[in-house]
Amino acid sequence: MPELPEVETIKNELAPHLIRDRFVGVDLFWPRVVHEPSPEAFCRRLIGQTIIDIRRRGKYLLFQLSGGQTLILHLKMSGVLLLRDASHGLENHTSAIFRLDGGSDLHFVDQRRFGSIWLTEDENKVIGKLGGEPLDASFTPAALGNLSSKRRVPIKVLLCDQHTIAGIGSMYADEALFAARIHPLRKANTLSGDEIERLHRGIVKVLQDGIKHNGASVDTYRRPDGGIGKAHLEFQVAHRHGEPCPNCGSPIQRVSLRGRGSYFCTRCQPDGT
Numbered sequence: 610m611p612e613l614p615e616v617e618t619i620k621n622e623l624a625p626h627l628i629r630d631r632f633v634g635v636d637l638f639w640p641r642v643v644h645e646p647s648p649e650a651f652c653r654r655l656i657g658q659t660i661i662d663i664r665r666r667g668k669y670l671l672f673q674l675s676g677g678q679t680l681i682l683h684l685k686m687s688g689v690l691l692l693r694d695a696s697h698g699l700e701n702h703t704s705a706i707f708r709l710d711g712g713s714d715l716h717f718v719d720q721r722r723f724g725s726i727w728l729t730e731d732e733n734k735v736i737g738k739l740g741g742e743p744l745d746a747s748f749t750p751a752a753l754g755n756l757s758s759k760r761r762v763p764i765k766v767l768l769c770d771q772h773t774i775a776g777i778g779s780m781y782a783d784e785a786l787f788a789a790r791i792h793p794l795r796k797a798n799t800l801s802g803d804e805i806e807r808l809h810r811g812i813v814k815v816l817q818d819g820i821k822h823n824g825a826s827v828d829t830y831r832r833p834d835g836g837i838g839k840a841h842l843e844f845q846v847a848h849r850h851g852e853p854c855p856n857c858g859s860p861i862q863r864v865s866l867r868g869r870g871s872y873f874c875t876r877c878q879p880d881g882t
């Protein structure tokens with residue numbers, strides 16, 4: 610699933626192509642991808658609007674439009690946004706094609722069909738309940754300590770809770786917890802001040818590294834030009850079940866936590882619960 614570094618990469622790579630372009634057509638092949646308004650109203654209202662800016666909030670992409678509305682996309686499990694020239698054929702699993710006057714079309718390809726699109730004047734209806742951004746200056750060790758001290762859930766669950774911190778998912782939570790040498794099942798409210806400091810440092814580092822390497826292509830993630838990201842090549846534990854821990858050589862373990870695989874080293878991240 611695309612997380613903060615993947616969505617940030619997509620935003621950075623789409624912006625130079627699409628800002629100042631105008632929507633001239635929309636083809637909806639999977640109308641249920643549009644959550645608001647109706648598919649018909651969506652197409653009618655979008656066409657003619659110019660893209661003023663593209664932003665990211667958590668795992669959401671926000672296209673700010675000339676008419677005062679915002680086009681919001683969430684890629685969920687498997688959504689991919691690809692820039693194609695107008696002559697490009699239709700590929701499997703395409704949910705929508707946005708046609709723009711700048712020479713590129715934007716294809717929303719989504720194998721699992723969980724991706725979502727909104728067109729709204731009030732973006733807070735969609736993103737208003739998100740937690741803070743982990744790469745903002747306001748995300749300090751003290752802020753992380755405050756968030757975790759009130760919660761008895763496993764720290765991995767807290768890190769992936771979008772209403773607590775926005776943008777972190779399973780892969781980068783595993784990497785941050787390994788960097789901090791904290792077991793993913795440790796209860797959030799049992800972390801010491803020193804552990805919170807290490808975890809904060811780990812979160813910031815793994816997200817910045819993820820962006821630097823243009824996101825992680827462990828599954829369906831692709832960059833807008835169709836190329837892959839390379840962040841997964843730097844992963845220490847995530848998606849490396851059975852491989853030797855880069856720190857101690859023990860085989861990396863995998864447990865299922867709330868339906869998602871969690872990867873960690875039992876020797877470097879002892880279970881302190």
Ligand SMILES: [Zn+2]
Nearest residue numbers: 854857874877
């Ligand atoms: Zn280890």
